[in-house]
Amino acid sequence: MSVSPRRLRVGAIALAALVTASSTACSAGGSGGNGNGGTAKTLTINTSFVLKTLDPGRIYEATGLTAVHSLYDTLLTFKGSDVSKPVPALAESYEASADAKTFTFKLREGVKFSDGSPLTADDVVFSLNRLKNVKASPAVMVSGLTVAKTDERTVVVTSATADPNIPVVLAMPSTGVVNSKVAKENGATDAADAAKSDTAQQYLDKNSIGSGPYVLKSYDPSAQVVLEANPNYWGTKPEFGRVVLRNMDVQTQKLTMQRAGGSEIALDISGKLLEGLPGSLKTSAMQDTVYFLFLNADPAVSPVTSNAKFNQALRAAIDYEGIAGLYGKGAAPGAGLVAPAYPGALPASEQSKRDVAKAKALLAEAGLTNPTVKFNYPAITYKGVDLGTVATKVQGDAAEAGIKLELTPQPLTTFLDEMRTGKMALGFTPQSLNYPVADSLINNMSPGQATALRSGWTVERADPAVVAAGKKVTETLDLAARATAMQEWQRAMNAASPYIVLASNSSTVVASGDLTGTDYTAAGWQVDLAAVGRE
Template identity: 85%
Template sequence: MSVSPRRLRAGALALAALAAVSSTAACSAGGSGGNADGGTSKTLTVDTSFVLKTLDPGRVYEATGLTAVHALYETLLTFEGSDVSKPVPALAESYQASPDAKTFTFTLRPGVTFSDGTPLTADDVVFSLNRLKNIKASPAVTVSGLTIDKKDDRTVVVTSATPNPNVPVVLAMPSTGVVNSKVAKANGASDGADAAQGDTAQQYLDTNSIGSGPYVLKAYDPSSQVVLEANPKYWGTKPQFDRVVLRNMDVQTQKLTMQRAGGAEIALDISGKLLDGLPDTLQTSGVQDTVYFLFLNADPAVSKVTSNPAFNQALRAAIDYQGIAALYGKGAAPGAGLVAPAFPGALPAGEASQRDVAKAKALLAGAGLTNPTVKFNYPAITYKGVDLGTVATKVQGDAAEAGIKLELNPQPLTTFLDEMRGGKSPMGFTPQSLNYPVADSLINNMAPGQATALRSGWTVDRADPAVVAAGKKVTDTLDVAARATAMQEWQRAMNASSPYIVLASNSSTVVATSDLTGVDYTPAGWQIDVAAVGRK
């Protein structure tokens, strides 16, 4: 994707964004199972370890906030269920894209109102998107290259400074949710060029919702719970549950709670090996949206060993990918490429890497590498139900069988991140997940010379020209389907010579009681569409 290099949580960003989930033992809101209001059938309870700073759509970036904001504010387009291959209509009943992928014209559906009954118009869309851009908070990067204008009360035109076929995906993200501009302005909101300093609406928007979504905000406590109530003036299909309670709960308590839940309850953080031992009566929904990879430093000044292409390929051949995938538990698979299977452009499962210890030994011998030794950094945390130290130990053992000595160096998360960002780690291990479902955003981070690549000393001069050419082909391709195919070719080139070795892909998972429908996990960013959840 061509708008910005910060559109994915690659490596360090993935860990930093979710560090709180790994370390926080949050309150359990009672932790006794059942609904938070004592079992009322019209209440849906969602248990999750809060990663939450705000419910202001112009500033929301963290997982829990995205889940709530998606229910409070509607966007021009959206995704249904787990399918993120193509945006579908939401506030816009249709849209048209110009052949050069620079101009996108959205036609708003008639009859949409905000929660106070005020009609939603193109002015509200323009204000909301310009406010998002000009506040310059974390999600602003997604629209930084866009210009938003009104053609008439039902028509919005979005123009990209450069060809960008992924604009429709951007406009499905919760941060592009449309606010009631009149109410927003009355409470300190601004869409002007100086909004980064002049907008003072966050405090109001943390405790009041002014959207057109199926729910309105009833209560907000970022340390305990967020309560949503059905919007009585919702223009669309009414949600089945009158009330949704998001409860802050650490993952172990989530598991205990779900084991005895009576009904209408969901947990968002139970994944990997933590799924073991859950009752068969519970439902699970997950897609492989996270990739775990090794990075080898390509700078000889940092490591003469890891910068050697023969060592790179030898280590790739030494790893038992099937065995590593098994460590991640239900829903995991051996690594194929940097694009997780949840997203268009992923490599077929049949192209997953294969182990060949004899090949690894031959590569080392041919390069004159006898018993090469490398310090192997990794964060000493449990991530998505998996102890990363267990995986690192498995990699160490696999490498040893080929004659490679990896010196395990578990580090506190902050230490790992600092050393990684400084480009001084000879070898490391990290997850990667996308902020929104556009796989080609990886080009802006992981291609040679880009931000994540430079942390591994991978400059354009050190890269195979075939990798550079494959990346350029992706960004030059404007057709979305053709771009996904180009992404596959880019990954094959990356597997041949990049400093990244993909180990496995893993699933995020929604666990739900058996009485519910519509409990599909989505890799779109908001985890689950609570308004789509119903009773059987």
């Protein structure tokens, strides 16, 4: 299997867009429970906007994914919070070849676009080819795919390499099917030169041309996005006739939810920020983010952090339970690089534990006495937690074992720039996935890959057992067996990689007590707007 490294939001790179969003202010919008013209119930979604476009061929940011998921149907989807197995959407069924290279989708009958015209195999082929050829950020998911139809209801997707995760890819919002006729009339093309010749984004930011449960009513990327129920929707019609996504900073989200009268959701309240919320509110959370240290494996950068015994000493010195406590509700001590929300995560029984005596012994074996290391981290608050607080805790834990860490807080951009140089001795960052395939980590964090090289971790410096464990994952085509192989890879990484996983933390949906169907999903769209109902 070949997975593009850009499918993974590794470390602080993932922070850039999210941190920018955290500085946004509350904007005016519709209020929960109010009708649209007195006839339609309104659902209000409060979130710090991370939004650049609603063009499915270019969508990559969190807020856009939430909206696009409800505007454009995909071949497959996920139900609720379960991201272990895609379920039918536009495709009523599909078959995969034994070599995991060919996937045949049978389209359901009677599906119409929001303008009433029928959805055909041609629309699917056009949409996926456009996504590939526009070459925006999400195109990496389909760059190795070829799409064709065999008849009006059958679409065949062929992968250049064996990839059992193609069904998951085809559940992502960026693979949403557009009305190809209308799209072409407004500048869209699926031609090989679409990256230059496609001019449809401006139209698609103002108009939706999908078959999803909602249609776009208005779009203001700085203030709010309004959706209305699609009168031609082929599936179960959503209970709310109108959805308003409001741009609101997280502190204002908390204040708003504390006095929410009904039919209101907040998407950014998590961890310590959950404290003090009324018991009448509903929460749904999944541990989809891990926080880890990375030590430089290049002796020329740091003879201390590149020492394998020092690595294991620092690993043993850390109070993982105490660090998880800093994150608040929904956090847990670190186990492996795969967050618990995804198949292939290590069980809670394998969470890391502190052993200061072992740490001191390992330092002695390494021939190190009171070693000193510069410790860089981004000076920001992420998901309600000041990363400086966590870094200070790590510093204190290390000191008890005889390790001195010199805290070096940096502005985010400075941290990112220095991290990319590969010259940072010790750093700290979160990690999340763009879509629910944990084995995408292999082609980012294994030795010699993009993220690994930022820590100077080449194949030559790696334990052959780690390399072999990663290779086994990519060669395993059965998904259940692959998840097991991922666990073995993480155990090998814990034993001999430059990464130390500190904790896992949850993303949370906070909803007013009158709502149902507000499950948080790690599939990318956070909450399925059309699944939300009222008791």
